Amino acid sequence: MVRVTVPATTANIGPGFDCLGIALSLYNEIEAEEIEKGLLIEVEGRDKEEIETNEGNLIYQSMLKTFDRIGWHPKGLRIKQYNRIPVSRGLGSSAACIVGGIMVANKLKNSPLSKEEMLRLAVEIEGHPDNVTPALFGGVVVSCQDQGETNYVRFPVHEALKFIVAIPEVQLSTKASRGALPEFVPFKDAVLNVGKSSLLVAALMSGELEKISCSLKDRLHQPYRISLIDSLKNIFQEAEKQEINQLFLSGAGPSIVYLTWNQEKEEKEKIFYRIIEGMPEEWNIVTLKGDNEGVK
Numbered sequence: 001m002v003r004v005t006v007p008a009t010t011a012n013i014g015p016g017f018d019c020l021g022i023a024l025s026l027y028n029e030i031e032a033e034e035i036e037k038g039l040l041i042e043v044e045g046r047d048k049e050e051i052e053t054n055e056g057n058l059i060y061q062s063m064l065k066t067f068d069r070i071g072w073h074p075k076g077l078r079i080k081q082y083n084r085i086p087v088s089r090g091l092g093s094s095a096a097c098i099v100g101g102i103m104v105a106n107k108l109k110n111s112p113l114s115k116e117e118m119l120r121l122a123v124e125i126e127g128h129p130d131n132v133t134p135a136l137f138g139g140v141v142v143s144c145q146d147q148g149e150t151n152y153v154r155f156p157v158h159e160a161l162k163f164i165v166a167i168p169e170v171q172l173s174t175k176a177s178r179g180a181l182p183e184f185v186p187f188k189d190a191v192l193n194v195g196k197s198s199l200l201v202a203a204l205m206s207g208e209l210e211k212i213s214c215s216l217k218d219r220l221h222q223p224y225r226i227s228l229i230d231s232l233k234n235i236f237q238e239a240e241k242q243e244i245n246q247l248f249l250s251g252a253g254p255s256i257v258y259l260t261w262n263q264e265k266e267e268k269e270k271i272f273y274r275i276i277e278g279m280p281e282e283w284n285i286v287t288l289k290g291d292n293e294g295v296k
């Protein structure tokens with residue numbers, strides 16, 4: 001029996017579309033063992049009713065692709081998963097399945113694939129590197145996929161950072177959310193994102209956390225996505241009115257992260273809570289820290 005835990009991830013972090021992600025202290029667990037024949041999948045935890053327990057299961061699919069890569073297949077498989085990461089809320093639930101499935105499959109055959117080989121396979125399955133890289137390595141990961149190659153730099157999440165995540169009941173699949181993005185953007189918007197994402201990485205890496213506030217503006221994806229879910233637009237507009245600028249859409253949404261890093265901002269934190277509580281839908285707010293270990 002092999003057992004792994006894999007962290008949730010928040011990707012983009014505002015301007016870092018498809019190239020910036022951070023692992024968070026919220027985990028799914030996956031167990032797997034070879035059995036004589038067949039496929040048994042048991043699912044417990046968050047959103048269990050959403051999860052396929054047949055060959056369509058994403059963890060199983062990721063394990064199958066790993067076995068193909070290794071050149072070995074078990075006679076049969078029993079998979080047991082315990083989920084805490086909400087599905088299709090922008091917290092990397094798919095990346096957690098992909099990375100967790102690859103790792104557990106690799107372990108079943110005494111780990112023939114290196115972490116780099118597992119990363120290559122994970123990006124192939126997910127299609128973008130910004131969730132699977134922090135899910136694999138932990139920390140903050142800046143990644144770029146170019147002509148089939150993924151290059152990345154990983155560094156620890158600053159221990160002072162706190163991620164206050166507002167999670168709605170409604171789901172938004174990453175596929176649908178990516179479908180809302182434009183084919184072209186104005187040159188000035190692209191330039192703004194280059195500047196903001198560069199500043200954000202420098203602030204996260206150097207520990208100049210006060211610079212995060214002026215680094216989270218995005219013109220590439222958030223303006224096109226916030227109209228997909230009721231209240232998202234109102235939340236961002238109200239936050240701007242109250243001069244709260246530490247907000248970003250988690251991944252493809254719909255969850256929102258309020259990023260804070262010290263006590264003095266407690267007043268603003270209370271305003272954020274009041275904004276969310278003032279929305280007509282049900283939102284669940286959790287406070288998370290960064291995870292610096294990745295899949296284990």
Ligand SMILES: Nc1ncnc2c1ncn2[C@@H]1O[C@H](COP(=O)(O)OP(=O)(O)O)[C@@H](O)[C@H]1O
Nearest residue numbers: 051058083087088089090091092093094173174
């Ligand atoms: N724990 C899980 N077990 C199996 N499949 C899962 C699990 N969590 C998510 N998935 C798969 O991933 C899909 C959600 O992926 P996606 O839309 O990218 O959401 P997210 O923003 O959470 O990554 C689900 O529809 C399901 O197919």
Ligand SMILES: N[C@@H](CCOP(=O)(O)O)C(=O)O
Nearest residue numbers: 011018090091092174251252
């Ligand atoms: N860069 C991707 C990130 C998707 O993150 P997820 O947690 O919503 O899967 C995008 O913005 O589409």
